[in-house]
Amino acid sequence: MSKTTPDAPAESGAPDDQDLGAAGSQLSTAPTDTLASVPGLGVIGWARWFWRQLTSMRVALLLLLLLALGAIPGSLIPQSGSDETKVAEFRAAHETLAQLYDRLGLFHVYSSVWFSAIYILLFVSLIGCIVPRTWQFVGQLRGRPPGAPKRLTRLPAYTTWRTDAEPEQVREAALALLKKRRFRAHLAGDAVAAEKGYLREIGNLAFHIALIVMLVAFAWGQLFKTEGNKLVVEGDGFSNTLTQYDDFKSGTLFSTDDLTPFSFSLKDFTGTYETSGPNKGTPRTYQAALTYSVGAYGKGKKKSVVKVNHPLEIGESKVYLTAHGYAPVVTVRDGKGDIVYSDAVPLLPLDSNVTSSGVVKVLDGYRNAKGVGEQLAFQAFFLPSYVKGMETASTFPALRNPVLNLAPYHGDLGVNSGIPQSVYQLDTTHMKEFKDSKGLQLRSNLKPGDTMTLPDGAGSITYEGTKEWANFQITQQPGSDWALVGSFGAIFGLAASLFIQRRRVWVRATRGADGVTVVEMAGLGRSESAKVPEELGDLAGILYDQAPGASGPENDSATSPDPHVVPAEGAEK
Amino acid sequence: MTLAAATNENLASISNTLIYSAMAVYTLAFFAYIAEWLFGSRSKVGRTAAALTADARARAAGPAVTVKKNGGTAVLERPKVVVRATAGARDVPDGPGAHGGDEQGDMYGRIAVSLTALAFLVELGGVIARAASVERAPWGNMYEFNITFSTVAVGVYLTLLALKKNVRWLGLFLITSVLLDLGLAVTVLYTASDQLVPALHSYWLYIHVSTAILCGAVFYVGAVTTILYLFKDSYENKLATGGKPGAFANSVMDRLPASASLDKFAYRVNAAVFPLWTFTIIAGAIWAGDAWGRYWGWDPKETWAFITWVAYACYLHARATAGWKGRKAAYLALIAFGCWLFNYYGVNIFVSGKHSYAGV
Numbered sequence: 001m002s003k004t005t006p007d008a009p010a011e012s013g014a015p016d017d018q019d020l021g022a023a024g025s026q027l028s029t030a031p032t033d034t035l036a037s038v039p040g041l042g043v044i045g046w047a048r049w050f051w052r053q054l055t056s057m058r059v060a061l062l063l064l065l066l067l068a069l070g071a072i073p074g075s076l077i078p079q080s081g082s083d084e085t086k087v088a089e090f091r092a093a094h095e096t097l098a099q100l101y102d103r104l105g106l107f108h109v110y111s112s113v114w115f116s117a118i119y120i121l122l123f124v125s126l127i128g129c130i131v132p133r134t135w136q137f138v139g140q141l142r143g144r145p146p147g148a149p150k151r152l153t154r155l156p157a158y159t160t161w162r163t164d165a166e167p168e169q170v171r172e173a174a175l176a177l178l179k180k181r182r183f184r185a186h187l188a189g190d191a192v193a194a195e196k197g198y199l200r201e202i203g204n205l206a207f208h209i210a211l212i213v214m215l216v217a218f219a220w221g222q223l224f225k226t227e228g229n230k231l232v233v234e235g236d237g238f239s240n241t242l243t244q245y246d247d248f249k250s251g252t253l254f255s256t257d258d259l260t261p262f263s264f265s266l267k268d269f270t271g272t273y274e275t276s277g278p279n280k281g282t283p284r285t286y287q288a289a290l291t292y293s294v295g296a297y298g299k300g301k302k303k304s305v306v307k308v309n310h311p312l313e314i315g316e317s318k319v320y321l322t323a324h325g326y327a328p329v330v331t332v333r334d335g336k337g338d339i340v341y342s343d344a345v346p347l348l349p350l351d352s353n354v355t356s357s358g359v360v361k362v363l364d365g366y367r368n369a370k371g372v373g374e375q376l377a378f379q380a381f382f383l384p385s386y387v388k389g390m391e392t393a394s395t396f397p398a399l400r401n402p403v404l405n406l407a408p409y410h411g412d413l414g415v416n417s418g419i420p421q422s423v424y425q426l427d428t429t430h431m432k433e434f435k436d437s438k439g440l441q442l443r444s445n446l447k448p449g450d451t452m453t454l455p456d457g458a459g460s461i462t463y464e465g466t467k468e469w470a471n472f473q474i475t476q477q478p479g480s481d482w483a484l485v486g487s488f489g490a491i492f493g494l495a496a497s498l499f500i501q502r503r504r505v506w507v508r509a510t511r512g513a514d515g516v517t518v519v520e521m522a523g524l525g526r527s528e529s530a531k532v533p534e535e536l537g538d539l540a541g542i543l544y545d546q547a548p549g550a551s552g553p554e555n556d557s558a559t560s561p562d563p564h565v566v567p568a569e570g571a572e573k
Numbered sequence: 574m575t576l577a578a579a580t581n582e583n584l585a586s587i588s589n590t591l592i593y594s595a596m597a598v599y600t601l602a603f604f605a606y607i608a609e610w611l612f613g614s615r616s617k618v619g620r621t622a623a624a625l626t627a628d629a630r631a632r633a634a635g636p637a638v639t640v641k642k643n644g645g646t647a648v649l650e651r652p653k654v655v656v657r658a659t660a661g662a663r664d665v666p667d668g669p670g671a672h673g674g675d676e677q678g679d680m681y682g683r684i685a686v687s688l689t690a691l692a693f694l695v696e697l698g699g700v701i702a703r704a705a706s707v708e709r710a711p712w713g714n715m716y717e718f719n720i721t722f723s724t725v726a727v728g729v730y731l732t733l734l735a736l737k738k739n740v741r742w743l744g745l746f747l748i749t750s751v752l753l754d755l756g757l758a759v760t761v762l763y764t765a766s767d768q769l770v771p772a773l774h775s776y777w778l779y780i781h782v783s784t785a786i787l788c789g790a791v792f793y794v795g796a797v798t799t800i801l802y803l804f805k806d807s808y809e810n811k812l813a814t815g816g817k818p819g820a821f822a823n824s825v826m827d828r829l830p831a832s833a834s835l836d837k838f839a840y841r842v843n844a845a846v847f848p849l850w851t852f853t854i855i856a857g858a859i860w861a862g863d864a865w866g867r868y869w870g871w872d873p874k875e876t877w878a879f880i881t882w883v884a885y886a887c888y889l890h891a892r893a894t895a896g897w898k899g900r901k902a903a904y905l906a907l908i909a910f911g912c913w914l915f916n917y918y919g920v921n922i923f924v925s926g927k928h929s930y931a932g933v
């Protein structure tokens with residue numbers, strides 16, 4: 001006695017072809033996985049063998065598994081694409097391991113050679129799979145559902161009865177009924193053959209094609225995308241040209257002409273925070289009120305509010321709000337009382353309560369008490385909510401009691417040395433501290449309106465008030481519309497492919513030996529769905545009404561009771 | 574303290590009370606399910622064994638009765654449809670369920686389902702009160718995620734029951750894990766109610782997270798079924814090869830549906846939510862596009878959602894590939910669910926990324 005297991009021969013969900021002949025064939029367009037034989041002779045033989053392997057379901061499955069496995073290290077090892085500083089920390093902590101990782105591309109898994117190789121192979125396989133399947137499917141649409149197999153009793157759903165109606169009559173009625181039920185049906189010999197649910201195959205092909213559309217759209221986006229940042233203080237503006245960006249990255253095929261022309265200015269930034277409870281200080285809203293205009297010449301101003309989840313969209317560009325901070329407004333005067341500098345100085349936040357630091361740099365126009373041209377700098381430390389005794393950190397992110405702590409320097413800032421400098425950092429190699437009366441570095445806390453006088457008639461600095469700044473990320477990502485179209489195409493294709501049953505129904509009507517007509521009906525689905533017998537029962541019920549059962553002896557009755565008998569729909573009345 | 578804040582605190586404590594009450598009722602339901610299994614064990618079922626050890630020729634004789642006489646009169650009944658497993662599959666009848674045909678067992682089973690429904694309503698009330706107290710959807714942190722998740726999982730189970738699907742046998746396994754989930758939620762994961770950080774303010778959050786929870790709940794039902802399938806399948810294999818399983822295995826396994834039915838049910842459940850899972854990932858990408866300025870950045874959470882997706886795609890492909898159906902595909906389904914679980918717990922706890930503000 002042979003042992004049968006679920007993974008025995010039946011291929012592509014359909015019953016054994018030996019059993020059913022042509023009837024069960026081509027119920028899907030899935031490639032049958034013949035374990036490819038040893039390749040024939042020569043290069044072409046090998047190439048063909050390789051191609052057949054690549055486009056088989058087995059290899060597609062393997063490649064999918066590899067893709068999933070390959071994606072894992074990227075989620076556990078810091079990636080240079082998303083967090084450069086973490087990568088640096090890791091390198092410092094594990095030197096030898098980092099070298100190994102470097103060689104394997106594990107710091108940029110998703111753009112590494114091997115990861116790309118997996119998905120490119122997968123997509124070659126996918127195309128190699130879709131094209132023949134599409135042709136095969138077109139062929140199936142052109143042809144007709146295969147005729148009834150000899151022994152309908154072997155099919156997964158079967159029913160039969162005897163009737164006084166003529167066989168031709170029964171077949172005609174069956175044909176009409178199946179056509180009315182939107183089956184593709186035709187008469188083949190003594191039986192009607194019908195098939196339905198082609199949308200499943202269309203959905204499946206559409207899904208796989210949509211995957212390709214998505215991939216191409218992503219690749220396109222990578223090649224042409226731009227991404228830049230700009231910090232804007234309240235009252236200032238930005239126009240979308242390369243020179244205005246603080247930093248800028250773009251895809252390899254991007255050209256400057258591709259930047260959407262527009263400009264905007266920041267009217268007002270508002271941040272609100274939780275004022276009490278365990279999450280005191282947690283941000284509740286961030287929003288930036290902008291006026292903007294589209295086009296190179298800034299005509300027609302419009303208003304817009306940009307929030308964390310609501311970027312401003314202009315053409316293909318999007319303007320995101322990504323960070324914010326404070327920019328104290330200061331005025332610097334020289335010894336004679338002339339204003340040499342007056343501006344808002346953006347400071348960088350250090351913690352979640354927006355304790356900030358930065359530098360006020362007076363590059364030119366300043367002369368010291370002796371009348372000699374010099375440069376000035378003030379190391380700035382800012383607490384939006386200062387509480388006495390808590391000198392080093394703000395206690396709340398909003399401007400409750402702002403204090404600006406300044407430490408002045410004079411000398412040469414070294415900005416002309418040609419080495420690029422951060423505006424937030426001070427290079428003190430050629431700078432001297434101003435000293436207070438005790439000979440210590442001068443440093444004091446200013447409240448809005450306060451002035452710090454520099455010793456020996458060197459001038460003064462006044463903290464006038466505080467503005468806020470917002471950082472905007474401006475991105476342009478062509479192809480994202482296509483990616484969206486592709487992804488929704490994929491969902492609908494998938495739904496059609498998973499929810500629609502492709503199935504066949506045969507109705508045979510023949511005159512039995514005793515002259516009475518025997519009707520046999522059978523159904524076959526691609527997978528063993530409960531729907532197939534249900535539908536068959538339904539159809540049989542209707543057909544039975546048109547060709548009612550004949551009385552008389554029934555000699556076909558088998559003896560063994562079968563627990564799987566499903567009553568035909570409406571049969572219980 | 575403002576009046577609004579006071580109402581919110583009240584609601585939050587009502588929510589906590591309801592969650593604890595739900596746990597109590599689930600515990601009662603748990604004992605009722607146990608009783609159902611216990612009383613069910615009194616009956617002798619043995620269908621699987623009978624089917625697998627019966628004379629092979631008798632089964633090969635073909636389909637059974639098709640037309641029957643109707644109580645003495647000459648009028649024939651309507652035709653009946655005979656269902657037959659396709660070639661290569663085992664033809665084994667489904668077990669009768671946990672009660673095993675025992676009347677008292679059945680009664681306890683019904684009590685268990687009623688209690689489950691009651692606990693579900695209480696828990697749902699707890700979730701809604703929580704949502705009202707924080708004035709937003711109840712999934713801002715893992716505590717809320719857990720209570721919502723178990724509510725939805727039980728909801729899926731009750732919906733399947735209401736649709737007259739044969740799933741009552743799932744009850745004990747499901748409620749056991751729901752109790753574990755809730756226990757974890759109220760002890761380790763509890764977070765005082767609070768509002769959201771700005772990045773979580775978006776209607777895409779509602780779409781993305783609600784579908785993610787639903788998908789997880791359905792995948793979970795699929796995974797439990799898959800595990801039972803693996804057990805039942807090896808049980809059937811053992812019987813078919815003349816082995817003698819122990820009395821306990823006999824008693825439990827015989828009452829479960831046939832392995833083919835379990836396999837089919839698990840497939841249907843997984844396949845049914847796969848498009849929704851696809852949509853969940855896309856909705857997440859759209860939200861990320863709005864919130865962070867890029868649709869896809871290989872953030873750990875995104876990566877594991879992708880891995881989960883590919884793993885389920887593997888499973889669906891495996892089912893269409895000769896030689897991979899059955900047990901191998903089932904292992905893939907379990908791996909895929911493992912990926913989902915890791916994404917839900919593991920990534921929040923072990924890996925830091927943009928999603929980690931969700932508050933463990």
Ligand code: HEM
Pocket residue numbers: 028029030031054055056057060064122125126127129130204208211497498883885886889890893
């Ligand atoms: C990008 C990678 C791929 C993904 C994510 C993917 C996903 C899927 C999914 C989810 C299904 C399930 C639909 C169903 O069961 O009807 C499916 C079916 C299918 N896929 Fe793929 N697929 C991929 C690549 C491929 C490749 C490379 C091939 C060609 C060898 C292929 C051939 C098929 C076939 C023939 C079916 C239908 C199976 C059936 O009729 O049941 N797929 N695919």
